[in-house]
Amino acid sequence: MERNVEELIKIVIIEDNHYMREGWATILDFEEDFVVLDAFESCEEAFESEAISKTNIVLMDIELPGMSGIEGVKYLQKEHPDLPVIMATVFDDDKNVFDALCAGAVGYLMKKVSPEDLKQAIRDAHDGGSPMTPNIARKVIKTFHAPSEDEEGEQLNERELEILEELAKGKSYAAIGEVVYLSVNGVRYHIRNIYRKLQVHSRSEAVSKGISRRLIHPNNS
Amino acid sequence: MERNVEELIKIVIIEDNHYMREGWATILDFEEDFVVLDAFESCEEAFESEAISKTNIVLMDIELPGMSGIEGVKYLQKEHPDLPVIMATVFDDDKNVFDALCAGAVGYLMKKVSPEDLKQAIRDAHDGGSPMTPNIARKVIKTFHAPSEDEEGEQLNERELEILEELAKGKSYAAIGEVVYLSVNGVRYHIRNIYRKLQVHSRSEAVSKGISRRLIHPNNS
DNA sequence: AATAAAACTACATGAGTATGTGGTGCGCAG
DNA sequence: CTGCGCACCACATACTCATGTAGTTTTATT
Numbered sequence: 001m002e003r004n005v006e007e008l009i010k011i012v013i014i015e016d017n018h019y020m021r022e023g024w025a026t027i028l029d030f031e032e033d034f035v036v037l038d039a040f041e042s043c044e045e046a047f048e049s050e051a052i053s054k055t056n057i058v059l060m061d062i063e064l065p066g067m068s069g070i071e072g073v074k075y076l077q078k079e080h081p082d083l084p085v086i087m088a089t090v091f092d093d094d095k096n097v098f099d100a101l102c103a104g105a106v107g108y109l110m111k112k113v114s115p116e117d118l119k120q121a122i123r124d125a126h127d128g129g130s131p132m133t134p135n136i137a138r139k140v141i142k143t144f145h146a147p148s149e150d151e152e153g154e155q156l157n158e159r160e161l162e163i164l165e166e167l168a169k170g171k172s173y174a175a176i177g178e179v180v181y182l183s184v185n186g187v188r189y190h191i192r193n194i195y196r197k198l199q200v201h202s203r204s205e206a207v208s209k210g211i212s213r214r215l216i217h218p219n220n221s
Numbered sequence: 222m223e224r225n226v227e228e229l230i231k232i233v234i235i236e237d238n239h240y241m242r243e244g245w246a247t248i249l250d251f252e253e254d255f256v257v258l259d260a261f262e263s264c265e266e267a268f269e270s271e272a273i274s275k276t277n278i279v280l281m282d283i284e285l286p287g288m289s290g291i292e293g294v295k296y297l298q299k300e301h302p303d304l305p306v307i308m309a310t311v312f313d314d315d316k317n318v319f320d321a322l323c324a325g326a327v328g329y330l331m332k333k334v335s336p337e338d339l340k341q342a343i344r345d346a347h348d349g350g351s352p353m354t355p356n357i358a359r360k361v362i363k364t365f366h367a368p369s370e371d372e373e374g375e376q377l378n379e380r381e382l383e384i385l386e387e388l389a390k391g392k393s394y395a396a397i398g399e400v401v402y403l404s405v406n407g408v409r410y411h412i413r414n415i416y417r418k419l420q421v422h423s424r425s426e427a428v429s430k431g432i433s434r435r436l437i438h439p440n441n442s
Numbered sequence: 443a444a445t446a447a448a449a450c451t452a453c454a455t456g457a458g459t460a461t462g463t464g465g466t467g468c469g470c471a472g
Numbered sequence: 473c474t475g476c477g478c479a480c481c482a483c484a485t486a487c488t489c490a491t492g493t494a495g496t497t498t499t500a501t502t
Contacts, residue, residue, distance in 0.1 A: 170423040422460075
């Protein structure tokens with residue numbers, strides 16, 4: 001069977017450990033629909049190569065000599081915004097995970113993944129998915145869950161949430177009153193309660209806390 | 222082989238479509254390590270049953286008669302906080318996905334998933350993972366990516382970011398001045414620039430926009 | 443029907459904020 | 473050295489906000 005390079009998933013590997021690098025390259029290149037364009041031991045080398053602008057996928061370690069994986073992702077995100085980067089590392093602490101994802105990585109794997117899962121992850125990423133090892137996925141999902149449970153203070157009711165959302169938009173009390181059909185004083189009454197329940201003493205603090213507790217979604221207006 | 226119920230993954234299904242419900246139940250119950258405790262066509266029925274307090278996993282549709290899946294997850298999150306709920310629906314729009322995840326679902330699947338993937342998803346969820354179909358995962362990951370690059374207006378510099386963070390904490394100009402070693406008027410100067418660059422006209426708007434653009438991280442203080 | 447709690451209105455006051463105008467010093471390109 | 477832009481300081485003014493106190497209406501409970 002002839003290999004038509006256009007139909008293959010082209011991969012670039014950046015990993016400083018020699019054995020890991022060669023191991024991945026061998027495993028992946030063996031697949032019929034994959035081709036490993038090149039494998040580098042640092043971001044600097046990779047970014048100077050031609051391979052980086054031809055590849056479909058980058059598989060990258062997070063701890064690298066010189067430019068770190070996080071910085072590497074940021075760079076790639078800027079220069080090649082649509083190039084999916086999968087981080088694969090031994091670290092699963094929150095900071096590394098979220099820094100990598102915030103920097104622009106589309107997936108995050110533990111190095112201990114099986115070759116089968118690795119291949120699947122690359123196919124997922126290439127198809128617009130976001131491969132993650134299950135416990136990483138749970139970490140990510142947890143950031144969406146309301147802290148709840150501990151019942152920290154009182155919960156905001158419907159009306160208060162509505163008003164809190166308007167507060168986040170920077171509206172004046174009068175403007176909020178028009179939206180929720182209340183007098184300025186009615187708005188004030190609720191805002192006082194919001195402040196008490198959230199234990200804050202200013203508008204911006206309430207917004208900040210409201211967002212961090214996921215009571216309201218920041219408005220990408 | 223004798224089935225020891227303690228070693229099995231116990232499942233409750235909530236799905237109003239009769240064929241889907243029976244189909245899932247049959248497929249899952251056929252697995253050696255799964256047992257479908259019961260299958261309901263509404264949240265109300267399920268929550269009144271004994272099965273709900275014995276199960277390890279809930280597999281739930283999002284569009285249900287009576288209480289919706291979202292409300293259902295919220296309820297379960299409150300009454301059985303450690304019970305993992307997997308949403309399985311035909312909808313993959315942002316609102317449904319994020320509402321479900323925010324409400325407390327640990328996974329989100331499209332109904333078209335293969336039986337194999339469904340089984341794997343349930344095992345993942347039971348092992349503390351968060352199963353998602355690839356395009357859902359990408360949606361989720363995207364929320365971490367900085368909007369970046371589009372260069373919407375000007376970017377904030379180091380000093381401005383520092384001050385914006387203090388603004389989010391609700392500090393007064395004077396208090397901020399002490400932190401960043403500036404006079405009140407110096408602080409004002411930067412805040413003016415922040416407002417201009419973010420195109421806002423109030424503190425809370427700046428905080429809100431700063432967080433949504435991921436310029437600052439909300440403080441879980 | 444009586445009572446309590448919650449939702450809302452009203453008014454007042456001091457503090458904090460948004461915004462404009464203008465001033466000083468500093469580094470840098472012409 | 474001169475003009476330009478940037479970071480910073482100063483002052484003024486109108487407005488918004490945080491907070492207290494107090495009264496009224498609505499709603500739920502008994």
